[in-house]
Each structure stands twice: as structure tokens, then as C-alpha cells.
Amino acid sequence: MIHCSTCGSKVNTEIPPGDHRPRQVCPSCGQVHYLNPKLVVGSLxxxxxKVLLCRRAIEPRLGFWTLPAGFMEADETLAEAACRETFEEACANIELQGLYTLVNIPHINQVHVIYRARLLDTGFHPGEESLETRLFSEEEIPWDEIAFRSISLSLRNFFEDRRRGCFTQREETLLPGTAHLP
Amino acid sequence: MIHCSTCGSKVNTEIPPGDHRPRQVCPSCGQVHYLNPKLVVGSLxxxxxKVLLCRRAIEPRLGFWTLPAGFMEADETLAEAACRETFEEACANIELQGLYTLVNIPHINQVHVIYRARLLDTGFHPGEESLETRLFSEEEIPWDEIAFRSISLSLRNFFEDRRRGCFTQREETLLPGTAHLP
Ligand SMILES: [Zn+2]
Ligand SMILES: [Zn+2]
Incomplete structure (x- = not known):
């Protein structure tokens, strides 16, 4: 943020009285602008x-495979966001089976939330943001072509839990790395 | 948002090409500004x-009781946010015992996340945002003086689950209501 979204003045970076962190503060209207993490929500x-993956038609990671997921919108619930993204990216109808992985990614200020889901039919097909949608068995997963680390983490957990016969919700944290984005 | 946070121009409300919802779009620099839900994270x-509650020293709901919770900051994980808020509001040292309630509040564009936690000692005392910090047994909980519906919901779930002998993670959605904020 360079300009105040309330009045348009240039903001300063300073620690407001009673606070302990630098914030974007407007010298004209006094508003303090906080930076909050964004929720990215999707389904498995x-x-x-087999698991449904989508090949991305948009940057970042164009051409790489991912689970259907995207930024949560205003006016919706986590579960609604997961279903909406799955429909938008893969035109797939699902039934959610519970919150599965929560991935903190502090260095890019995001929290990723992935639900396990049951595909209701195989009538899925690419939405506008996907080049291709396809079912993959564990052996077929293109591990080197997965778009994001939070997605490969969720997939690995899923296949491991399935072998164990018990799905356990996990909270994980990704630190900065170079192998995959983000 | 009235002004573009990138260039300071007044934004317009319009549906960008390829999108399906009205957004704040800058006519000068072209940036599309998305409104994303905010995470409020805390502990029980x-x-x-007994359960630790804090009496609020700040608006909204000054003087009402709440679990320690607040907006998640950039650069932290959900778990770190829960511990930080608990320390800031109640100077309490806790050990988290797992994600407990997820409360969608679409009409105010927030998601509340409450962890179950074990108090490590009874050396808690009010932080700057609290008037009072106190342990309450179930019978002592001031139900009519709880600050937020997400908090009374988490407390009710907790006591119910404790009676059953099994804590179950819940995802709940609050619709607009008048009895409590938000
Ligand atoms: Zn301003
Ligand atoms: Zn602009």
C-alpha cells in the first residue's frame, strides 16, 4: 500500500501509539492500515x-498441475469457497468430506485450506482457468509438475493417510524454498 | 476502499473482464482490488x-467477556497468532491442543479460528486490551455478557464435548443476528 485507500494521501510506515509493529498510517485522515493474511481455499x-487435478491456464505456474483452489471471496464460507473454486476450475460437482490440510505460508502472507471431497460424477471438464482436468492414481501423479508446495503436501498426506486407513487433519507451515512456488 | 492503494486515484465499482463479481477497479493504473475475508484467531x-476469559478494555463490546483472540498478523502462523493473542490479552502461557472451532461470519467478512489450549500456569493477568482476566467453571460463565457469538458458540461446544468425553472440531456459520455482535 502506497496511498491511503480512504483518502488517497501517501501513507507513512510507523508504529502507532500502543502498537508494537510498523503499520501503514495515513498522515491526512489518521487511518491505520493493517496487512492481514489471505485465505486460499480448495478441495482434494x-x-x-483417483484424485482430480487441474493443469493451470494462468500464471503463476502456468502449465503445472494443482488441486482446484483459489482466494476466498467476501460473503462466503470456507466450504462454499472450496466448492465454488472446484466448480470454476474443473466444472466438477463435489461433496465435501471435512477440512483436511491447513498450510501456513507466512512469507507470502497466506493460509491455504484444503478439504477432502467426493466427486459426485465424472462430468468434470476444464474451466476458464484450466487447460486440462484429469483423474490421477497415486502412481500417475506428476510430482515434478505440481504447481505449489501446499498442494504436493496435501496430496502426499492424502496418499499416506489412505494407506494407513485413517485421514488426520494436519496443520503445516511452509518456509521459503526454491523448489516450488510459493 | 475509496481510493486506489497503489496510485491514489478514486476507484470505480465494476465487473472486470473475465470476472463475475463487481470489484474496486482503478481507472488510472488499472489495478483490481479484491476484498478478502480476515482471519480472527484465538484460544480456549x-x-x-475452568476456562480463562478476558473482559474487554476496548470497543467493540467494551466490558464484555471473551476468549483471547484477535486479527491474524502478516508473517505468522495460525498457531502463533493464537498464542500471541492469548499472551497480549491475558499475559497467559498456553500449550495448544489442536484446532477446535472454525466460525464463518460472511456478513462481516471474517473467519474465526479457535484452538483448544492448556494453561501452563495461573500467572495470567490483564494485558492492555483487557480490564480483567479470570477462570470460570461452566456454571460461572456469564453467558449474557459474552462479547461475540463465535465465542459463546465455542464455549458451548467445549462444555458439551467435555460432557461427552470427546472433543470434535466444528465448522459453523453465523448469519446476521441482533442478540450479539458480530
Ligand atoms: Zn487517509
Ligand atoms: Zn490506481
Missing amino acids: PVWED | PVWED
């Missing part, structure tokens, strides 16, 4: 022994 | 059969 849709 | 700290 399953059909028989 | 337990000592023996």
Missing part, C-alpha cells in the same frame, strides 16, 4: 482410487 | 475444570 476431489 | 485456555 476423489473418484474411486 | 483451560485450567483444571
Whole structure:
């Protein structure tokens, strides 16, 4: 933030009275602008022994594979966001089966939330943001072509839990790395 | 948002090409500004059969009781946010015992996340944002003086689950209501 979203003046970076962190503060209207983490919400849709992945038609990571997921919108719930993103990216109808992975990514100020889901039919097809949508068995997962670390983490957890016969919700934290974005 | 945070021009409300919802769009620099839900994170700290509540020293709901919770900051994880807020509001040292309630509040564009926690000692005392900090047994909880519906919901779930002998993570959604804020 360079300009105050309330009055348009240039903001300063300073620690407001009673606070302990530098914030963007407007010298004209006095408003303090906080930077809050963004929620990215998606699903891990399953059909028989296979998982639905989408190949990205947009940057970042164009051409790489991902689970359907995206930024949560105003006026919706986490579960609604997961279903909406799955429909937008893969035109897939799902039934959610519970919160599965929570991935903190502090260095990019995001929290990723992935639900396990049951595909209701195989009538999925690419939405506008996908080049391709396809079911993958564990052996077929293109691990080197997964778009984001939070997604490969969720997939690895899923196959491990499935082998164990018990799905456990996990909270994980990704630190800055170079192998995958983000 | 009235002014573009990048260039300071007044923004327009319009549906960008390829999008399906009205957004704040800058006519000067072209930036699209998205409104994303904010995460409020806190804990439900337990000592023996009692729960730690804080009486708010700040608006909204000054003078009402709440669990320690607040807006998640940039550069931290959900768990770190829960511990930080608990220390800031109640100077309390806790050990988290897992994600407990997730409360969607779409009409105010927030998601509340409450962890169960074990108080490590009884050396808690009010932080700057609290008038009072106190342990309450279930019978002592001032239900009519709880600050927010997400907090009374988390407390009710907790006591119900404790009676059942099993804590179950819940995802709940609050719709607009008048009895409590938000
Ligand atoms: Zn201003
Ligand atoms: Zn602009």
C-alpha cells in the first residue's frame, strides 16, 4: 500500500501509539492500515482410487498441475469457497468430506485450506482457468509438475493417510524454498 | 476502499473482464482490488475444570467477556497468532491442543479460528486490551455478557464435548443476528 485507500494521501510506515509493529498510517485522515493474511481455499476431489487435478491456464505456474483452489471471496464460507473454486476450475460437482490440510505460508502472507471431497460424477471438464482436468492414481501423479508446495503436501498426506486407513487433519507451515512456488 | 492503494486515484465499482463479481477497479493504473475475508484467531485456555476469559478494555463490546483472540498478523502462523493473542490479552502461557472451532461470519467478512489450549500456569493477568482476566467453571460463565457469538458458540461446544468425553472440531456459520455482535 502506497496511498491511503480512504483518502488517497501517501501513507507513512510507523508504529502507532500502543502498537508494537510498523503499520501503514495515513498522515491526512489518521487511518491505520493493517496487512492481514489471505485465505486460499480448495478441495482434494476423489473418484474411486483417483484424485482430480487441474493443469493451470494462468500464471503463476502456468502449465503445472494443482488441486482446484483459489482466494476466498467476501460473503462466503470456507466450504462454499472450496466448492465454488472446484466448480470454476474443473466444472466438477463435489461433496465435501471435512477440512483436511491447513498450510501456513507466512512469507507470502497466506493460509491455504484444503478439504477432502467426493466427486459426485465424472462430468468434470476444464474451466476458464484450466487447460486440462484429469483423474490421477497415486502412481500417475506428476510430482515434478505440481504447481505449489501446499498442494504436493496435501496430496502426499492424502496418499499416506489412505494407506494407513485413517485421514488426520494436519496443520503445516511452509518456509521459503526454491523448489516450488510459493 | 475509496481510493486506489497503489496510485491514489478514486476507484470505480465494476465487473472486470473475465470476472463475475463487481470489484474496486482503478481507472488510472488499472489495478483490481479484491476484498478478502480476515482471519480472527484465538484460544480456549483451560485450567483444571475452568476456562480463562478476558473482559474487554476496548470497543467493540467494551466490558464484555471473551476468549483471547484477535486479527491474524502478516508473517505468522495460525498457531502463533493464537498464542500471541492469548499472551497480549491475558499475559497467559498456553500449550495448544489442536484446532477446535472454525466460525464463518460472511456478513462481516471474517473467519474465526479457535484452538483448544492448556494453561501452563495461573500467572495470567490483564494485558492492555483487557480490564480483567479470570477462570470460570461452566456454571460461572456469564453467558449474557459474552462479547461475540463465535465465542459463546465455542464455549458451548467445549462444555458439551467435555460432557461427552470427546472433543470434535466444528465448522459453523453465523448469519446476521441482533442478540450479539458480530
Ligand atoms: Zn487517509
Ligand atoms: Zn490506481
